[in-house]
Amino acid sequence: MDPQAFIRLSIGSLGLRCAGIEGSTGRSRTQKPPSPFVCEIRLRGFPVQTSSVPLISSTEAIPDVENVATSFYLEESDLKALLAPGCFYNTHAGLEIVVFSGRKGSHCGVGIKRQQIGIFKIQVSPEWQEGKPLTLFSGWIGIGKRKPENGRAVAELHLRVKLDPDPRYVFQFEDVTTLSPQIVQLQGSIKQPIFSVKFTKDRVSQIEPLSNYWCGSTISDMEMERRERKGWKVKIHDLSGSAVAAAFITTPFVPxxxxxWVARSNPGAWLILRPDACRPESWQPWGKLEAWRERGLRDSVCFRFHVLSEAREGGELLMSEIFLSAEKGGEFFIDTERHMRTANTAASPLPSPQSSGDFGALTPVAGGFVMSCRVQGEGKRSKPLVQLALRHVTCVEDAAIFMALAAAVDLSIEACRPFRRKIRRAFRHSF
Known part of the structure; x- marks a missing residue:
């Protein structure tokens, strides 16, 4: 398997020194406390990211260089678009970091106006395409207004902007998961078959290697289907036909x-399995995916994924909690940095996987991007698109386990639809 070239543009080690603010200049402690500082991080073609900027009280202090505020992941087409001249100007796109004092919003019905402190810019250059680690900037720089007496900036921003290669494998389900499609690897315009999916809806109890973990169901009519969804099972096969990963419902999706609808108080759950290396024809639990529905102006399907790790107390390691639009779908991901920057994720921090035990047979990592899976909303012909970080894949079987997880995410969109709604004919016939 050949990976595609991606680069990670990370911005971190943020800090601000401002003349005239107590703690930076030693002014009276009776001075009014400073407003909070935030920055908007902008890169053309990507959503604007927002991060807090801590005030640095000492002239000798330096923010932690390992603290990453946000990251952008760029593929070859993104870099070409950024390097292309704009419509009304000839310069390339640039990274902009705009620092503000105060926050947007209102208080007691009165709008709060925030003040721009200054802006930092780095222009995109062809060296971004070289695929080598590169520190674009690291240290302090003056931004915004300058003092008339000496020309020095009133505010100084500390940051570190870095490029790192982050190659990925990209996979596509060639049809909806319930039709047992092939999974191909994408490399430019080339599609290479890698896996096949076998989806079944268990109606009678079967004896097979999964039976130690599987609770067979005997759903025999559509009325039962309207009250509970269970017995769904996915197996991922390699090109030789051997089963290399699996996922099945362990807790039925019930109203x-x-x-x-399936509520947070009683979510449906999948068990993700991989072959047991020590016992042929046996399976070992690898992860657990829970899903439920949140009602509102726009309904969401919520996912919570744990890796099952014997090395951790309690045996479970929370790796992702994501809200996706029930109507439009979205992107499920495992990224220990991005998770904390997503507005709809859990408030508690996620630990980074530190050993191969945390990801089954996968290689040691220090956090960051692991995988992403883009799926469609309910009732649509979803063909999941999956990206995997190269550093997490040492063999085909490592990739297969994430394909099983992606299939479970995709199927959960349908499993979480309201029960009184008529079942789509296309979905009914796909079993």
Whole structure:
């Protein structure tokens, strides 16, 4: 398998020194406390990221260089677009970091106006395409207004901007998961078959290697399907036909008391398995995916994924908690940095996987991007698109386990639809 070239543009080690603010200049402690500082991090073609900027009280202090505020992941097409001249100017795109005092919003119905402190810019250059580690900037720099007496900047921003190669494998399900499609690896315009999917909806109890973990169901009519969804199973096969990963529902998707949808209080759950290296024809639990529905102006399907790790107390390591639009779908991801910057994720911090035990047979890592899976909303013909970080894949079987997880995410969109809604004919016939 050949990976695609991606680069990671990270911005971190943020800090601000401002003349005239107590703590930076030693002014009276009776001075009014400073407003909070935030910055908007902008790169053309990507959503604007927002991060707090701590005030540095000492002239000798330096923010932690390992503290990353945000990251952008760029593939070859992104770099070409950034290097292309704009419509009304000839210069390339640039990274902009705009620092503000105060926050947007309102208080007691009165709008709060924030003040721009200054802006830092770095122009995109062809060297970004070289795929080598590169520190674009590290240290202090003056931004915004300058003092008339000496020309020095009133505010100084500390930051570190770095480029790192981050190659990925990219996979695509060639059809909807319930139709047992092939999975191909994408490399430019080339599609190479790598896996095949076998989806089944268990109606009768079967004896097979999964039976130690599987609770067979005997759903025999559509009325049962309207009250509970269980017995769904996915196996991932390699090109030789051997099963190399699996996922199946362990907790049925059923309506919670007093409503007609799967609620947070009683989520449905999948178990993700990989072959046991020590016992042929046996399987070992690798992860658990829970899913439920949140009602609101726009319904969301919520996912919570744990890696099952014997090395951790309690045996579970939370790796992701994501809200996706029930109507439009979205991107499920495992990224220990990005997770903390997503507005709809859990408030508690996620630990980084530190050993191969945390990801089954995968290589040691220090956090960051692991995988992403883009799926469509309910009732749509979803063909999941999966990206995997190269450093997490040492063999085909490592990739297969994430394909099983992606299939479970995709199927959960349908499993979490309201129960009183009519079942789509296309989905019914796909079993």
């Amino acid at each position: 919670s008391s007093g409503c007609d």
